[in-house]
Amino acid sequence: MITTDAQAHIWGPDTPDRPWPPDGHTFSHGDQYTVDQLLAEMAGAGVDQVVLVPPSFEGDRNDICLAAARAYPDRFRVMGRVTLTDPASRGTLATWRDQPGMLGLRLSFSRGPSVHWLADGTADWVWPEAAAAGLPIMVFAPDKLDAIDKIATAHPDLRLVMDHLALRTDLRDEGIDPVLDDLVKLARHDNIAVKSSCLASNVTDAYPFPSLHDRIRRVVDAFGPRRVFWGSDVTRLDSTYDEYRRLFVDELGFLAPGDLEWIMGRGVREWLGWQ
Template sequence: MKIVDAQVHIWRQTVTPPTGKHRKVTQVTAEEMLKEMDEAGVDAALIHPPMSWDPTSQDMALEAAKKYPGRFAVMGSFDPKDPANKALIPTWRQQPGMMGLRWALLHPPEQKLLHEGALDWIWPEAEKAGLAIGMMGGIFLKEFRGIAERYPNLKLILDHCGLNRLGQDEEAFIHLDEMTALARLPNVAVKMTGAPHYSTQPYPFKNIQDGLHRIVDAYGPDRCFWGTDITRMPCTYRQCVTFFTEELPWLKGQDLEKVMGRSLCKWIGWDYKFD
């Protein structure tokens, strides 16, 4: 079974310190990430450039995708505050290795733009261009639902399991009912990245397994994408893999293959060779 990680970061400088629990190192190169992937048994990965601490990271990600086309692709971004960037959308995927768009919108000023409708110009243009968009929708589920309902042909991705990013254990799942209700909208998928972060227990993180089961049950294996965000995980890369491949008895066979990479690639249009 080939495995594709739905989110990794690489960077070559830290203009500001890496956010949250990300490794406090000055760089993570494509070659260093490939070494970690090889040791963990991961075949390919979708790079999310950490522009907040390295403004040049998107260029670096595209260089990595060009140099290692069978190993990397990119989920990129541009300044969403500037409507002039509308001109970038129709040809966005003409950049070799570029698959779609992703804005975390983690911070209050960014979320204010979302709440006030300042980003509303993006959604119809991305829908028209066939671009998938990922966001940390778990922290603004109402607004995320509104976008998904208004633009039913826009493929949207809830980042990091769609959970309460600031919570762990039970607190991480406080909005689970609302999050799983979004599964009724067929244009919404879940990137199940960062799962180990949500547990304070050691591997195999038994106290979050039922919650993850509910997510996969709701969305189905065609709309759930395994991944790591490895540079901030509390466990090894290999444990991130085996947590899904060996510790979740309800995830097996073809469903497991889909969650571990096939469904992600289909959703974003990455023509990755699985066979």
């Protein structure tokens, strides 16, 4: 079984030549996290491949992630950032995958002005353009599942992935259940998949995270193993990388070997078109 992590960040330091946004350090997980650091952690955890997601706190940049994908094409692919508010971004998605290592887009609507972009029309242009280009989109949109429902309905050819099961990073324990109640309703859309990433940081129990087992089973029962993607978001995990991998591989007895193959990598590779 090839284990493919559906989300990890790498990033460079804040420098005069490559400055971060003014609020970047408020949300960052450290000054930098390099591809070499990630490769070392992958080796220790038995992870073969990673979908790289450039972090929003660094700004709308894809350069470091694309460089990693070029250097290690058997290990990395990229879901890149695009500046939704820049008119120059429009019309660029038809050739988006011409960038070596690029598979699609990752959009965040979780803080700052972006919180309003699903409602105020700022993001309206990206859905039909991505659908026409065949680009999958990973979306972090906590508290906005009604908007995602409408987008999936309006653009049935657009492949969407809901990051972190649509959970806010500050939700813990019983606080995650109302979100899961709403999330599983989206399973009726064949063009929506979900990323079971960083869930160990949404509960207060330690490995093997018993409070997560039935919650994960509920999501898998709703979406099926082909539309549930294991991911770590390793730099934000409140566990070790290997513990979070073993949660799925060793502790979830309801998952058959064939289910695990899809959840632990095959599903995300096929959904994103990682050849």
